Amino acid sequence: MxxxxxxxxxxxxxxxxxxxxxxxxxxxxxxxxxxYDFEIIVIDDGSPDxxxxxxxxxxxIYGDKKIVLxxxxxxxxxxxxxxxxxxxxxxxxxxxxxxxxxxxxxxIPKFIEKQKEKDYDLVSGTRYSGDGGVYxxxxxxxxxxRGANYVTQxxxxxxxxxxxxxxxxxxxxxxxxxxxxxxxKGYVFQMEMVVRARQFGFSIGEVPISFVDRxxxxxxLGGNEIFQFAKGLLFLFATT
Numbered sequence: 449m450x451x452x453x454x455x456x457x458x459x460x461x462x463x464x465x466x467x468x469x470x471x472x473x474x475x476x477x478x479x480x481x482x483x484y485d486f487e488i489i490v491i492d493d494g495s496p497d498x499x500x501x502x503x504x505x506x507x508x509i510y511g512d513k514k515i516v517l518x519x520x521x522x523x524x525x526x527x528x529x530x531x532x533x534x535x536x537x538x539x540x541x542x543x544x545x546x547x548x549x550x551x552x553x554x555x556i557p558k559f560i561e562k563q564k565e566k567d568y569d570l571v572s573g574t575r576y577s578g579d580g581g582v583y584x585x586x587x588x589x590x591x592x593x594r595g596a597n598y599v600t601q602x603x604x605x606x607x608x609x610x611x612x613x614x615x616x617x618x619x620x621x622x623x624x625x626x627x628x629x630x631x632x633k634g635y636v637f638q639m640e641m642v643v644r645a646r647q648f649g650f651s652i653g654e655v656p657i658s659f660v661d662r663x664x665x666x667x668x669l670g671g672n673e674i675f676q677f678a679k680g681l682l683f684l685f686a687t688t
Contacts, residue, residue, distance in 0.1 A: 454485040455560070456539035456620070460529035461490060463497045464547045471547050472506050476514065478553040484560060489516045489533045490547075493523040526614075527637050530627050534620065542618050551615040555657050559617040562653045569622045569650035572608055572642065573615035578656030608652050611639040615657060622650055 457475060461468060472488060479486040490503045500519050507515040518536050520529075534542065543559070545551040551573070559571045618626070625648065632640040645652060 454539035456537035458533035482557040568653035573657035574610035
């Protein structure tokens with residue numbers, strides 16, 4: 449399959465040295481088999497575990513046209529990581545996803561196919577529609593996620609079934625506008641992106657995905673993140 453579109457994958461990383469080689473291999477396999485042009489932009493925020501060294505080795509293996517390294521000195525947040533990555537993206541579409549293997553690259557060709565159906569401005573992976581689902585979470589985490597998603601649906605009516613997910617395909621120009629308009633940080637950032645997309649009148653497609661809890665490393669969801677989520681939800685409810 450020959451295509452004139454190019455897909456830039458933004459991979460923000462922090463302490464992902466074990467996961468990075470696997471996710472990069474899976475991404476390259478998925479794009480190579482489907483025939484789409486791509487690049488992987490690794491944005492490492494000063495990981496103390498040596499993630500950047502692993503990324504440099506991967507660049508040596510796969511080449512600097514496919515693996516682009518744009519590290520930062522310290523942890524500066526997801527929103528600024530996307531802004532930083534977009535500046536260096538040469539594709540006209542951008543894929544955002546987690547580097548911890550919770551998002552499988554096999555779904556990306558489905559995102560691309562869905563986007564082409566109606567020229568969607570963004571396509572979001574959803575755990576809460578069709579045959580989507582979550583694997584590896586305990587009951588408490590499932591209840592928190594489902595509850596957060598339900599409350600968000602009721603208060604914000606976003607026109608998308610999964611607001612807190614972070615596996616999406618955007619037109620680059622759309623992502624640029626959304627990132628610049630978002631004020632939230634952390635987990636609320638992904639939610640605000642979809643809410644702002646609705647505000648701007650951007651079209652949203654959805655693809656059911658299976659989300660698998662991170663394989664290596666520790667989950668970064670804690671009590672503070674839950675508090676920030678609640679605070680951010682109220683902010684969005686008041687301002688959108």
